[in-house]
Amino acid sequence: MTLLDGRPLAASLREQVASDAAAGPAPVLAVVVATDDPATEWYLGSIAKAAAAAGIELREERASDAPGVLGRLDALSADGLVDGIICLTPLPTGLALAEAGLRIDPLKDVDGASPLSLGRLASGLPAFAPATAQAVIELLHFAEVPLTGAEAVVVGRSIVVGKPLAMLLLAEQATVTVCHTRTRDLTAETRRADVLVAAAGRAHLIGPEHVKPDAVVIDVGTNEGPDGTMVGDVDTAGVEPVAGLVTPVPGGVGPVTTAVLLRNVVSAARRE
Amino acid sequence: MTLLDGRPLAASLREQVASDAAAGPAPVLAVVVATDDPATEWYLGSIAKAAAAAGIELREERASDAPGVLGRLDALSADGLVDGIICLTPLPTGLALAEAGLRIDPLKDVDGASPLSLGRLASGLPAFAPATAQAVIELLHFAEVPLTGAEAVVVGRSIVVGKPLAMLLLAEQATVTVCHTRTRDLTAETRRADVLVAAAGRAHLIGPEHVKPDAVVIDVGTNEGPDGTMVGDVDTAGVEPVAGLVTPVPGGVGPVTTAVLLRNVVSAARRE
Numbered sequence: 001m002t003l004l005d006g007r008p009l010a011a012s013l014r015e016q017v018a019s020d021a022a023a024g025p026a027p028v029l030a031v032v033v034a035t036d037d038p039a040t041e042w043y044l045g046s047i048a049k050a051a052a053a054a055g056i057e058l059r060e061e062r063a064s065d066a067p068g069v070l071g072r073l074d075a076l077s078a079d080g081l082v083d084g085i086i087c088l089t090p091l092p093t094g095l096a097l098a099e100a101g102l103r104i105d106p107l108k109d110v111d112g113a114s115p116l117s118l119g120r121l122a123s124g125l126p127a128f129a130p131a132t133a134q135a136v137i138e139l140l141h142f143a144e145v146p147l148t149g150a151e152a153v154v155v156g157r158s159i160v161v162g163k164p165l166a167m168l169l170l171a172e173q174a175t176v177t178v179c180h181t182r183t184r185d186l187t188a189e190t191r192r193a194d195v196l197v198a199a200a201g202r203a204h205l206i207g208p209e210h211v212k213p214d215a216v217v218i219d220v221g222t223n224e225g226p227d228g229t230m231v232g233d234v235d236t237a238g239v240e241p242v243a244g245l246v247t248p249v250p251g252g253v254g255p256v257t258t259a260v261l262l263r264n265v266v267s268a269a270r271r272e
Numbered sequence: 273m274t275l276l277d278g279r280p281l282a283a284s285l286r287e288q289v290a291s292d293a294a295a296g297p298a299p300v301l302a303v304v305v306a307t308d309d310p311a312t313e314w315y316l317g318s319i320a321k322a323a324a325a326a327g328i329e330l331r332e333e334r335a336s337d338a339p340g341v342l343g344r345l346d347a348l349s350a351d352g353l354v355d356g357i358i359c360l361t362p363l364p365t366g367l368a369l370a371e372a373g374l375r376i377d378p379l380k381d382v383d384g385a386s387p388l389s390l391g392r393l394a395s396g397l398p399a400f401a402p403a404t405a406q407a408v409i410e411l412l413h414f415a416e417v418p419l420t421g422a423e424a425v426v427v428g429r430s431i432v433v434g435k436p437l438a439m440l441l442l443a444e445q446a447t448v449t450v451c452h453t454r455t456r457d458l459t460a461e462t463r464r465a466d467v468l469v470a471a472a473g474r475a476h477l478i479g480p481e482h483v484k485p486d487a488v489v490i491d492v493g494t495n496e497g498p499d500g501t502m503v504g505d506v507d508t509a510g511v512e513p514v515a516g517l518v519t520p521v522p523g524g525v526g527p528v529t530t531a532v533l534l535r536n537v538v539s540a541a542r543r544e
Contacts, residue, residue: 166438170429
């Protein structure tokens, strides 16, 4: 049994969040949505449910184009009643997440979407990391995986996961390699990893041949499988006999991400 | 002969800078200095000389403590006559470069000291990279070193060189590993490198045993040697027979850095 289940950690985080949220006025999370993509709606639903359970008020703001999104982010940043702001993807054509992120007040940037948050994170200044990247670190701590001097390999260089996670892993004293689509020999890179994080967005990219025996494998992927189910970047069944630990999809990074996001909202609300 | 001399590249960059600077009102670079460290004075002198030769006006601002530095950065950021701002190290005790950098208008942040510049860089948005990190990329392009899919290893994780350079190398499609003092087996990491960048700040840290045959070795180190001369992070004489190319110190990254800094000042002046 080498599955690293994220749900017990998520439950304990959510419990703490609910207790902290109850200690004052209900924190308010604003969500800007500019799509009717079913996966986004599903994610929004799961945030709404978790927020309600934690005593966090959700404010949903719909926009239909780039100026609409930017206008809402400006208004929410200026709104003293809003504690945290997230902007769901996909965004309207032509609007990069980093551009949108620039319009989120860094103190309310609970999903680390702003380039300023990323730069602060890289510089060792207080900042919210993207919840997914932070969730990976929380899972590694939860499983008591030694990170100092560890060989960490991240597959994927997005600004939502790969790059901020590289910064977080460096701060944990790991030696960090970032791989991507142009990496020459992915298998050789990943087989060096004590800690392998798959965040490439390609279903079952990582198989047993990519994994060093006893490595810890964290699967950030949430791809749509052939039958409409959610599948990760890791062939979990194949990798499980080789790895020391591997997170399942669903039930690994996902629930921890939602809990971390809500924790950030409470932190943002309680900062003053 | 495997030395990669930075001076011809620096000369050609400076020539272009002077020509661009002459095409309008003289660009203005403000330098905030809060130390009488001889190495800093020497560096300031070299910037002053290069700026004068390029037709860039230098404004030197002295401060003696952290509030003085921050106040000057605020004033210079607001000053419409100033195009570029840099803040020399060491800074007064208790003031981190990232904190100071936050006070520099990103449009004037010609040495990429602001966490916002670093975050924009990582996000693929227009930004000035730290001149040293950019100089490494310029040298690699100058020497026509293939970077797509290349194995790049950066030794050092500072916010001035290591981290921004990792972002620049990822943008060049290299697979990037960042090593540091807690890296378990530095030799094993560096021996994988097609492109090895030494930015650790430790004299002669990198010897021939760290270098893969024919690798390109870029030495960012500027350490004080036993006899007061400047020595790099690389044992150049030892590495030269193994490497395909290695930059000397002095005369490698340094002169290119100054030229890139001045180029950034002209870009900042001409942006409108």
